[in-house]
Amino acid sequence: MTTKLILETPPDFNFKTAVYSHGWSQLLPFELDTENWCLSYVFNGEKPVSVIIDENGGKIKIDVSAAQMDQKTEEKILRDVRHILRLDDDLSEFYHLTKNEKRLAWVAELNGGRLLRSPTVFEDLVKTLCTTNCSWSLTKSMVRNLVEKLGTESADGKRAFPTAEAMANVSEEFYRSEIRAGYRSPYFAQLAAKVANGNLNPETWLDSELPTKELKKEMKSVKGVGDYAAENLLKLVGRYDGLALDSFLRSEFYKRHNAGNECDDKQIISFYEKFGTWRGLAIWCDMTEKWH
DNA sequence: GCGTCCAGGTCTACC
DNA sequence: GGTAGACCTGGACGC
Numbered sequence: 001m002t003t004k005l006i007l008e009t010p011p012d013f014n015f016k017t018a019v020y021s022h023g024w025s026q027l028l029p030f031e032l033d034t035e036n037w038c039l040s041y042v043f044n045g046e047k048p049v050s051v052i053i054d055e056n057g058g059k060i061k062i063d064v065s066a067a068q069m070d071q072k073t074e075e076k077i078l079r080d081v082r083h084i085l086r087l088d089d090d091l092s093e094f095y096h097l098t099k100n101e102k103r104l105a106w107v108a109e110l111n112g113g114r115l116l117r118s119p120t121v122f123e124d125l126v127k128t129l130c131t132t133n134c135s136w137s138l139t140k141s142m143v144r145n146l147v148e149k150l151g152t153e154s155a156d157g158k159r160a161f162p163t164a165e166a167m168a169n170v171s172e173e174f175y176r177s178e179i180r181a182g183y184r185s186p187y188f189a190q191l192a193a194k195v196a197n198g199n200l201n202p203e204t205w206l207d208s209e210l211p212t213k214e215l216k217k218e219m220k221s222v223k224g225v226g227d228y229a230a231e232n233l234l235k236l237v238g239r240y241d242g243l244a245l246d247s248f249l250r251s252e253f254y255k256r257h258n259a260g261n262e263c264d265d266k267q268i269i270s271f272y273e274k275f276g277t278w279r280g281l282a283i284w285c286d287m288t289e290k291w292h
Numbered sequence: 293g294c295g296t297c298c299a300g301g302t303c304t305a306c307c
Numbered sequence: 308g309g310t311a312g313a314c315c316t317g318g319a320c321g322c
Contacts, residue, residue, distance in 0.1 A: 023300080133301040138316055182315020183302090226302045246300040297320085307310085 003069055005078060007060040009087060012095070014111035015055035018085050020291050022284070024116045026140060027127055028147040029161050040158075043080055043119060045073060048152050048160035053081060060085065065156045080119040089114055089238065094278045098285070103256075107285045110292055115284070117236045121202035122195055123161045124236045125222065128229045129184055129191075131246075138180075145179040167192035187224030194222075205237050212241045231280060240280035243269060252287040 009015075019025050019039050025032040029042040038054035050065040062081055066073075082088060091113050098104035107113050118124045130142040150166045151159035167188065170178075175185035194200040200222070208215050212234060219230040231242030243249065245265055253268050254260055268283070275282035 128300095131300050133299070133314085134316065135299045135318065137299095137318065139300075141317085176315080180316065183313090184315075187302090224302065228301060232300085244300090247298085248300045294322090295320105296322105297318105299316100299318095301314105303313085305311090307308105 001066070003064045003066055003074075005062040005064060005074065005081075007062065007078060007081060007087065009055070009058055009060055011058075012091065012111045013085075013087060013114070015060070015085075017110050017112040017292055018114040018116055021112070021115045022288070023131075023136065023139075024118070024127070027130075027143045029151065029159060030116075041084070042151075042154050042158045042160040043077060044152070044160045044163060045076065048154035048158075049073065049077065050154040050156045050158045051077065051081075053085075060087075065154065084117055084119055086114040086117065094240075094281060097275055097278055098282065103286055103289070104282065106289055106292065112292060113281055113285055115235055115281075118161065120161075121205050121233070121237065122164055125191070125202050125225075125233060126161075126167075126188065128232050128236075129187060129224050130181075131232075132184070132224065132226075132229055142179055142181055142184075149178055164192050164195035168196035184224055187222075190223055205233070208237075212239050215239070216242065235280050235284070240278050240282075242280050243272065243283050244280060249283060249287055253283070256287070 016037065019032060024030060025039060031040040033040070036054070038052050040050065040052050042048050042050045052063040054061050060081060062077060064077060094113055095108035099108040118127065126146070127143055130139045146162055146167075147159050150162035150170065152166070153159050172185045172189040175181040175188045179185070179188070181188055191200070195202065205215060205219065210218065216230045216234060219225050219233055225233070227242070228244050228246045231244035234240070234242055235244060245268060250268070253271075254262055257271060258267070272279040272283050
């Protein structure tokens with residue numbers, strides 16, 4: 001039994017470019033069906049709720065695997081889907097900056113630039129930690145282990161992303177032996193404990209009034225979060241000042257803009273300076289054009 | 293089958 | 308503030 005919900009989309013919204021914006025759609029509890037072009041997710045709540053999201057005729061359709069829902073749950077699902085697809089982001093200034101750039105004209109044409117995110121900053125933070133210093137396959141493996149071993153099951157047998165409380169209830173050793181997180185294990189244990197006991201609330205980063213430099217400093221106070229991780233998180237809360245340079249972006253930049261030769265990060269930063277506070281989104285779109 | 297390298301980096305110690 | 312070395316894991320690669 002499913003319940004259908006509908007969301008209106010802004011005119012400059014493109015479901016596929018949002019879903020394919022980066023690797024998040026490959027990380028549980030997201031699951032992407034590229035044949036039917038729909039995205040599944042399992043939302044946390046009193047009881048986890050599994051949904052299938054797709055687009056038809058300029059509207060987002062949400063099939064919820066629940067026979068009955070109270071109004072509060074329905075409103076939360078609608079709010080969360082708006083959040084993960086970034087339906088309320090205003091990218092008009094970014095499109096204005098990029099539409100006359102040869103390599104970036106596609107962004108405004110395809111209504112790109114909306115980076116898929118999780119319903120909570122906590123989930124994005126944990127997933128970002130899973131991307132550091134490892135292959136993408138290991139990132140997927142760690143996230144899968146977190147969901148399958150610590151996530152709560154929904155009615156249809158899928159699992160939600162673990163809450164901070166669930167993650168705080170297991171030991172550092174659990175992260176090593178079961179999640180296969182290696183040296184990141186103490187980072188996960190410490191982070192979960194801080195969030196669960198109220199000493200850290202990453203959700204406040206969404207509408208923080210701190211200048212980006214200060215907010216980045218706060219993010220980096222989390223063990224395991226360095227420049228790349230903090231700048232990636234900043235992009236996910238809507239601030240694109242930092243490039244979030246990692247080995248992928250560097251190697252792509254060398255290929256596309258430096259004849260395959262390595263160069264200093266300062267040269268990359270200088271290259272995107274003209275995009276101002278949008279530079280982090282500009283480099284990401286520049287390096288991922290072929291995905292679209 | 294085995295060893296080495298390195299991937300969507302960060303931390304700590306040291307200068 | 309800048310740099311060297313250590314750090315888990317697992318897939319790719321060469322032999």
